[in-house]
Amino acid sequence: MELSESVQKGFQMLADPRSFDSNAFTLLLRAAFQSLLDAQADEAVLAAATYILEAGKHRADKSTLSTYLEDCKFDRERIELFCTEYQNNKNSLEILLGSIGRSLPHITDVSWRLEYQIKTNQLHRMYRPAYLVTLSVQNTDSPSYPEISFSCSMEQLQDLVGKLKDASKSLERATQL
Amino acid sequence: MLLELSEEHKEHLAFLPQVDSAGKLNVSSDTVQHGVEGLTYLLTESSKLMISELDFQDSVFVLGFSEELNKLLLQLYLDNRKEIRTILSELAPSLPSYHNLEWRLDVQLASRSLRQQIKPAVTIKLHLNQNGDHNTKVLQTDPATLLHLVQQLEQALEEMKTNHCRRVVRNIK
Numbered sequence: 001m002e003l004s005e006s007v008q009k010g011f012q013m014l015a016d017p018r019s020f021d022s023n024a025f026t027l028l029l030r031a032a033f034q035s036l037l038d039a040q041a042d043e044a045v046l047a048a049a050t051y052i053l054e055a056g057k058h059r060a061d062k063s064t065l066s067t068y069l070e071d072c073k074f075d076r077e078r079i080e081l082f083c084t085e086y087q088n089n090k091n092s093l094e095i096l097l098g099s100i101g102r103s104l105p106h107i108t109d110v111s112w113r114l115e116y117q118i119k120t121n122q123l124h125r126m127y128r129p130a131y132l133v134t135l136s137v138q139n140t141d142s143p144s145y146p147e148i149s150f151s152c153s154m155e156q157l158q159d160l161v162g163k164l165k166d167a168s169k170s171l172e173r174a175t176q177l
Numbered sequence: 178m179l180l181e182l183s184e185e186h187k188e189h190l191a192f193l194p195q196v197d198s199a200g201k202l203n204v205s206s207d208t209v210q211h212g213v214e215g216l217t218y219l220l221t222e223s224s225k226l227m228i229s230e231l232d233f234q235d236s237v238f239v240l241g242f243s244e245e246l247n248k249l250l251l252q253l254y255l256d257n258r259k260e261i262r263t264i265l266s267e268l269a270p271s272l273p274s275y276h277n278l279e280w281r282l283d284v285q286l287a288s289r290s291l292r293q294q295i296k297p298a299v300t301i302k303l304h305l306n307q308n309g310d311h312n313t314k315v316l317q318t319d320p321a322t323l324l325h326l327v328q329q330l331e332q333a334l335e336e337m338k339t340n341h342c343r344r345v346v347r348n349i350k
Contacts, residue, residue, distance in 0.1 A: 056291075057290060057291055057292060058292055059291075059292055059293050094291065097290045097291040098288070098290070098291045098294060098296070100288070100289075100290040100291075101288045101289060101290055103317060104300065104315055104316060104317040105314075105315075105316050105317065106316070106317050106318060106319075107301070107316050107317070107318040107322055107326070108322065109322075109325070110325075110326050110329050110330065111329075112329065112330065112333040114333060114336050114337065114342070116342075116345055116346065116349065118349065120266075120268075122225060122265045122266070122268045123225055123262060123265040123266050123268075124225055124226050124227060125226070125227040126266070127346075127349065127350060129337055129342070129346070131333060132272065133275075133330070133333075135316070137316065148303070148314060148316075149272055149273070150272055150273045150274055150275050150303075150305050151271065151272045151273070151274045151275070152274060152275035154334070154337060156274075156275045157275070157330065157333065157334055158334060159275075159277075159278075160275060160278055160330065161327060161330045161331055161334060163278045163279075163280060164278070164280070164323065164326055164327050164330070165327055166280070167280040167282065167299050167301075167323060168320075168323050168324060168327055170282055171282055171297060171299065171320050171323070174282060174297075175297070175320075
């Protein structure tokens, strides 16, 4: 039997009691067999997942869900079960959906270095402090984590910090409105 | 600290006293070029090493010029020293340097995958200079990270005021 590396890795996850306890293991195993052997089950699971995503995307409330499920001829008990499960997972779902999408490179951290410049081969007796600032950036497009580094004098850093503080204060004021 | 002028340099500079006040030069273009190069070397090396007035005068003295010419050269050195040093500092291996920062507050209201959001963000345009090229980078961050950035960089600024840094600045001259 030849299985790709990713499939092997995924399958080996089932062995880990930390990832899936015995209950979850049983359920998953059954679901796997069912989705293979029972075409209808497979279709149903897919449809349910799609519906959940759409409901999450549009931030459906309980009454919207109930109405739709009633239209689909779900009985009272199943509607309750569905809504409870949805409620339990709502927050995680919204976080997941909110994190999907393109955005500008996102600054995650900053590191700095203070140095005292003494001389270069072009210029002796410099004697001035300088900062080296590195911004850690996360890109949604690529999994890479590029960094942006630049040098600045003390005055320039004061300018930079001043502007960031202005942005911060503006943000505070805006959230209080 | 005296400037060491090689024989070649002295030769190049030797043509300077021959330039008459009317500015007419009766010499070959080679000689003129060498003279200019010699003068350039004299000024840039002096500026680079930041030699004192007295040392400059002594260094130039070996060329055997007139009192007037020596004074002229000294004045030339003092007048242009700062600018020459600024230009020389730009020749050093350098990273992009900070030029300016523009910011904008945004609130994301919805996306293709999630409606009815209120997601505040700060969009930043960072202006950097490198070797004369102006570079801009557009970045974004969230309110929490923004506060973190401000805090970290304020600490960086505070470092210069510590005793340790003050001592270093005082003692390395």
